[in-house]
């Protein structure tokens with residue numbers, strides 16, 4: 001759903017109906033905010049129940065040699081909860097897989113299927129695993145596992161043990177891929193663009209790495225404001 005930087009003007013945004021529940025599946029704290037924070041905030045304002053699922057613990061997300069990985073996990077968890085509050089999300093789920101070492105396994109697919117069946121979202125939003133040159137392995141793995149989790153969640157013969165425990169199969173009405181390789185859907189986030197930036201700024205531990213502000217190692221409004229113009233969703 002997100003536009004790659006291009007000289008071509010994007011078409012007029014085409015809004016989906018506001019879903020009753022939206023579920024993001026992001027590899028790291030801050031991925032869903034980058035990918036779809038404006039849309040999520042707008043939906044939350046309109047009564048959508050937004051649930052943010054984060055697959056890894058974010059423990060590799062620093063260039064500061066003095067930061068301990070265990071402390072970083074706690075910091076990023078707290079940042080994620082603050083960002084979710086800015087978005088207006090009702091729940092954040094942290095799966096706490098080790099950052100940077102996520103592998104595609106049947107166990108990961110089953111875990112994501114379980115959460116889709118538990119949360120029963122109308123719309124799932126995640127990374128586009130087909131995106132060319134997507135460098136981060138966790139983004140690729142999360143995208144594939146999320147897509148395959150959606151397929152598994154809808155059919156009762158996948159992971160019948162989950163059904164035996166009281167869950168039912170579930171088919172989301174829509175699946176949106178942020179930072180898409182070939183975008184074909186746009187949402188107008190002009191009303192919530194500032195909220196997207198505000199949510200990103202909650203991730204202040206990422207000032208040096210993701211947001212490119214190596215000088216101060218703090219998320220700066222200038223940098224965060226510039227990035228979402230290329231990553232608006």
Ligand SMILES: [Zn+2]
Nearest residue numbers: 027028031139
């Ligand atoms: Zn990420």
